[in-house]
Amino acid sequence: MSDRTLFQLGAPLLFGALSLTANAGEITWEVVETAEPVEASAPVVKLLLSADKIYTAAGDVIDGGTIAIAGSKIAAVVPGASGDHEGLHVGAITPGMVDLSPRIHLADLSVEESSETIPYLSTTDGIDLFDKRWERLLRTGVTSVMYTPADEACIGGMMAVLKTGGEPSIEDRLVEADVALRGAFGSHASRGNHPVYGRPTDHFSRRPTTRMGTEWVHRKSFYDALAAMKNEERQFEGWEILASVLEGERPYFVQASATQDIRTAIYLKEEVGLPLLVVDAAAEAWKEPGLLVRSGTAAVLPPHAPQGRTAIDNGFLAWNTAKTLVDLGVPVALSSHGQSSVTGQLGAQAGYAMRGGLTRDEAIAAVTITPARLAGVDDRVGSIEVGKDADLILWSGEPFAATSRVVGVVLNGEVVFTSSN
Amino acid sequence: MGISTLTSALAGALLLAAPAAAETPSAEAFALIADHVAVDGGTVIENGLVLVDGGKILAVGPAADLQGTLADTIRVIEHEGWLTAGIVAANGTYGMVSGADDSTRAFLGDLELRDGFDPDDSSLAKATGAGVTSFGLTSGRGNVAGGTGAVVKTSGGTMLNESSHLALCLAPPALRGNRFPTSYAGAVHAVEARFTEGQGAFGKVVAGELGLEVAVSARHEIRRALDLLKRTGLKATLRGADRAGDFAPELAEAGHAVALSPLGMGTSPWRYESITALVEAGVPFAFGLADTGSGADCLRFGAALAAREGIDRGALWNSLTASPAAMLGVSGRVGRVAAGLDADLVLWSGDPLELTTTLEAVYVDGAQVEATEGDAK
Structure with missing residues (x-):
């Protein structure tokens, strides 16, 4: 098999030294010294980005490297080269961040409250892509999110992963639909309900009004689904979605912040058999690390709070929570949980987690490849690898350092934001 | 008004599709002659004549061509000013005396809104007095499926279409906290399921029987x-x-129409920009009265304000007449000054898209209606 040129560079005279070749189907990238003619049909590299450091989140850090982008994808990651072309050169490049709990929703209108179990609803049917917060996320380096509804239902519908920029339509921004089922423990799922005195007055006259009621609804729903899987006559609207969670085809993402709620979620996982459980807003996971390890549960942490108390059920998030869990092998993703203040943003959370003991590589993973894996979209986003979406953050210096800032964001191969020096 | 003002001879050749001479007017027939006859937003006949008989327009053309064909006995009313078709509001709830929303449940697509319509309600006379002669009778915004609407006249109780469209609302206040659905996702899911299952009015929409x-x-x-x-x-x-x-290009490609809320004195500039985008993309648009507390005269005044902002006057006039008639499926009856259509006509002191112009007379089904625009009654 002869070598062939995979793509032609946007400006061969300038970038000829970066011609890339593939051999016998196995892609190996090398620097070619001469600017040879290239095939017209090859994809065109439209952007070259180099940095002092490239944190790929795919197992290595490249000291001085260049990323070539063709179309919306990463076409090459080449070590060694830097600063000798007219592309952008920055301090560091990381993958775009993935926020599994962005909370850009329309409050009560984003969640159906007339029933406590609505697995069959698509939460993206309640989305507002014209909200200014999407652009703010993008500018701060968050390029993909899992769309989360307000957690006012026990089982709150199917969630999708979306890009934070592009045309304001699901069609344009969708990475993958129906990636996970939403659930909630804690106080939110029962808030507003009241018992029936005499005649029921509205749909809030119902279970649950307490945490035990919330757990009861979850258990009943999954036991009903188990029954439906065996008996056609027991089927109900949305049973097949619960069945897919029971069979491990998609994860169950539940909000559970306080220790007791995290325990409840994990006991449910072990009781009915939920292969993939991710606890969102898991502030107090540090109190029960053994349970997470035993059950194979992953955690999405809410933003660090100055005094430790988070906004979700007052869950106390210790500074070393991420460190404690990562050291035990628990998959940990950091999240903004909808906070848009400078200290609440996702990038800041990575910095705080480093203060709590995570290495920079671990912190980067916790905002990129780990959340991408938990959402099942790591084939598209979450790391800097050839063939993946070119979603990148350009940093002035070391990522997440207090003295560093985001100087540019690349989304789907396009530079969507640059800050002037 | 008018993108093109045709010469009398050319207009006569174009518009005499139903030759007046061929049909013999009855004893009740009468002719209106006006300095300007706006056939629609695109065509204005100078010194035009409209022959009315039996509630219908029998002929339209330059007076110079038509007047000689008329018998001497036919009554002729001469008007110094403009003659146009009656204004058509894309939507309205006038005459829904017991309310435009039945609050018992969110899905009431099969309710016939005409059953709640009182043709003698005083709000209708006020609408006629503003030159609005027809409108799409629709529900409020209180229900996801508010009912099956109709197309009615503001005078005389005429129904142009008794069952014209299914009225849906995918916004608050149809979505509210004390009943199903409380959310956008819940409403979308429920509406989509009804279209899929083809229930009642939803099924008629899918079958093309209802708008x-x-x-x-x-x-x-x-x-x-x-x-x-x-x-x-x-x-x-x-x-x-x-x-x-x-969304103008997408709307045009998908074939949707837009019923805007009326413009007013305090209207934000983006609204004019939005309308300009609709005009440029060729999206059919009109103005409605169902979602405003303003009187029916806000339709014409709002369009006049838009004209002052430089929006195409022909498109604006069509948005008050021919476009809503087409959107409501009654363009064979109203919306233009053309032979064969209902004689719903308005006489104005000048160009109706000028703020200084006043309404002088209204005819519905060929009968003059007592009407004074804007004055207290």
Whole structure:
């Protein structure tokens, strides 16, 4: 098999030294010294980005490297080269961040409250892509999110992963639909309900009004689904979605912040058999690390709070929570949980987690490849690898350092934001 | 008004599709001669004549061509000013004396709104007095499916279409906290299921027997409605979609229409930009009265304000007449000054898209209606 040129560079005279070749189907990238003619049909590299450091989140850090982008994808990651072309050169490049709990929703209108179990609803049917917060996320380096509804239902519908920029339509921004089922423990799922005195007055006259009621609804729903899987006559609207969670085809993402709620979620996982459980807003996971390890549960942490108390059920998030869990092998993703203040943003959370003991590589993973894996979209986003979406953050210096800032964001191969020096 | 003002001879050749001479006017027939006869937004006949008989327009053309063909006995009314078709409001709830929303449940698509319509309600006379002679009778925004609408006249109780469209609302207050559905996702799911199952009025919409009106407001609501319509393969009039200009090319391609809320003195500049985008993309648009507390005269005054902003005057006049008639499926009856259509006509002191112009007379089904625009009664 002869070598062939995979793509032609946007400006061969300038970038000829970066011609890339593939051999016998196995892609190996090398620097070619001469600017040879290239095939017209090859994809065109439209952007070259180099940095002092490239944190790929795919197992290595490249000291001085260049990323070539063709179309919306990463076409090459080449070590060694830097600063000798007219592309952008920055301090560091990381993958775009993935926020599994962005909370850009329309409050009560984003969640159906007339029933406590609505697995069959698509939460993206309640989305507002014209909200200014999407652009703010993008500018701060968050390029993909899992769309989360307000957690006012026990089982709150199917969630999708979306890009934070592009045309304001699901069609344009969708990475993958129906990636996970939403659930909630804690106080939110029962808030507003009241018992029936005499005649029921509205749909809030119902279970649950307490945490035990919330757990009861979850258990009943999954036991009903188990029954439906065996008996056609027991089927109900949305049973097949619960069945897919029971069979491990998609994860169950539940909000559970306080220790007791995290325990409840994990006991449910072990009781009915939920292969993939991710606890969102898991502030107090540090109190029960053994349970997470035993059950194979992953955690999405809410933003660090100055005094430790988070906004979700007052869950106390210790500074070393991420460190404690990562050291035990628990998959940990950091999240903004909808906070848009400078200290609440996702990038800041990575910095705080480093203060709590995570290495920079671990912190980067916790905002990129780990959340991408938990959402099942790591084939598209979450790391800097050839063939993946070119979603990148350009940093002035070391990522997440207090003295560093985001100087540019690349989304789907396009530079969507640059800050002037 | 008028993109093109035709010469008398050319207009006569074009517009005499039903030659006046061929049909013999009855004893009740009469002719209106006006300095300007606006056939529609695109055509104005100078010194035009409209022959009315039996409630219908018998002929339209330059007076110079038509007058000689008329018998001496026919009554001729001469008007110094403009003669136009009656204004058609894309939607309204006038005459719904016991309320335009039945609050018992969110899905009431099979309610016939005409059953709640009182043709003698005083609000109708006021609308006629503003030159509005027909409107799409529709529900409020209180229910996801508010009922099956009709197309009615503001005078005489004439129903142009007793069952014209299914009125949906995918926005608050149809979504509210004390009943199903409380959320956008819940409403979309329930509406889509009904279209899929083909229940009642929903089934008639799918079968093409009923039109579809979807009330929305915010851009995300428009976006959501467009996605739902795309999935279900349906065309609709988006009611209250004042941000529709942001979606103009997509609306044009999908074949949707827009019923805007009226413009007013305090209207934000983006609304004019949005309308300009609709005009440029060729999206049919009109103005409605169902979502405003202003009187019916706000339709014409709002369009006059838009004309002052430089928006195409022909398109604006069509948005008050021919476009809503087409959107409501009654363009064979009203919306233009053309032979064969109902004689719903308005005499104005000048160009109706000028703020200084006043209404001088209204005819519905060929009968003059007592009407004084804007004055206290």
